[in-house]
Amino acid sequence: MEILEILECSPPPAREPLDAERAAAVARAFKALGDPVRLQIVSIVASHAGGEVCACDITGAFELSQPTISHHLKVLKDVGLLTSERRASWVYYRLVPETLGDLSALLTVPATA
Amino acid sequence: MEILEILECSPPPAREPLDAERAAAVARAFKALGDPVRLQIVSIVASHAGGEVCACDITGAFELSQPTISHHLKVLKDVGLLTSERRASWVYYRLVPETLGDLSALLTVPATA
DNA sequence: TATCTATATTGATGCACATCTATGGGGCTC
DNA sequence: GAGCCCCATAGATGTGCATCAATATAGATA
Numbered sequence: 001m002e003i004l005e006i007l008e009c010s011p012p013p014a015r016e017p018l019d020a021e022r023a024a025a026v027a028r029a030f031k032a033l034g035d036p037v038r039l040q041i042v043s044i045v046a047s048h049a050g051g052e053v054c055a056c057d058i059t060g061a062f063e064l065s066q067p068t069i070s071h072h073l074k075v076l077k078d079v080g081l082l083t084s085e086r087r088a089s090w091v092y093y094r095l096v097p098e099t100l101g102d103l104s105a106l107l108t109v110p111a112t113a
Numbered sequence: 114m115e116i117l118e119i120l121e122c123s124p125p126p127a128r129e130p131l132d133a134e135r136a137a138a139v140a141r142a143f144k145a146l147g148d149p150v151r152l153q154i155v156s157i158v159a160s161h162a163g164g165e166v167c168a169c170d171i172t173g174a175f176e177l178s179q180p181t182i183s184h185h186l187k188v189l190k191d192v193g194l195l196t197s198e199r200r201a202s203w204v205y206y207r208l209v210p211e212t213l214g215d216l217s218a219l220l221t222v223p224a225t226a
Numbered sequence: 227t228a229t230c231t232a233t234a235t236t237g238a239t240g241c242a243c244a245t246c247t248a249t250g251g252g253g254c255t256c
Numbered sequence: 257g258a259g260c261c262c263c264a265t266a267g268a269t270g271t272g273c274a275t276c277a278a279t280a281t282a283g284a285t286a
Contacts, residue, residue, distance in 0.1 A: 018156040024149040031147025035244080036133065036140040043131040046222060055263065068245055070264055089253055089262050097222045104220035109159060109210045148274080168233065181275055183234055202232050202283050 029103055032079040037062060038072045042081060045095050055084075055091045142216055145192040150175060151185045155194060158208050168197075168204045 018026065033039055044061060045053045059069045073093060076082040080099045085092050131139065146152055157174060158166045172182045186206060189195040193212045198205050 017160045018153055020149065020153065023153045023156065027147050027149040027152045030143050030152065034140050034144025034147040036137040037244085039140045039143065040131055040133065040136045043136065047130045056261095059263090064244095065246060066263075067247085067265080071244075074264080086252090086263090091263065095222060100220045100222050104217045107213045107217035107220070109208060109213050150274085172233090177274095178276055179233075180235080180277085184274080187234080199233090199282085204233065 026103070026106060029079045029081065029099065032075050032081060033103075035072065035075075037064065037069075038076055041069075041072055041076060042095065045082065045093055052092045052094050055093060058093065139216070139219060142192045142194065142212065145188050145194060146216075148185065148188075150177065150182075151189055154182075154185055154189060155208065158195065158206055165205045165207050168206060171206070 033042065040061070041058055044058060045051070055070070055073065058073070059066050062069060073082065073084070077084060080096055082093050083096055085094075146155065153174070154171055157171060158164070168183070168186065171186070172179050175182060186195065186197070190197060193209055195206050196209055198207070
């Protein structure tokens, strides 16, 4: 565990430029985060104890129609930033830490040589 | 330096949800990264030794018109992801590591309690 | 000054998307 | 089964934006 943390702390390797295909895939995720409402949705889920939020709580946090929030949730699901699970009448949303982590790593700038 | 590295390695604190105003500001940056061409531009600059790339080299990397690339560079500058410096006839672009770092940190998920 | 190169700006165009209202479907409770 | 609540889907609409051709600007050179 200690070693892993140290490894994670080491400077990231210099990367080759993204090819067009990979760039398109990654850009889809960033585009999903490029809407203020979706960014707030992710933020709400991230800061919620238990890591799980009911769709109704998300809808209630905005002055937008329920279908609009539902649309944004679908976009975030489609790019792999959220997962959902239905329990009885309610749908609960969670973050996908792997996706967040991948994006975060991509933004980590190689040491300015 | 050692201590700073350790601090940077500590798990990120749980965050309050972004308010609408901050979300709008951050979303602008993510939206800029949400275009495949702009993402590749950032990637090209990031992976370039010296951290500096001539606009002409960026334009040459795409099968897009020069004004289109110029437009994308302006977008990336406006959100603080790139800076530019003119030297003679050429304009050189650099990343802004602080902005990249801020975005990266925002995507670091708090430990799933 | 005239001109060539590198970059930025302008204006136009077609498509993508955020939002709404209306409706559909799934799952309770009476 | 009837009615109600939660969520998703469908269709319509106005705005935003990626792209281009044309043009303007800045700097070098002759």
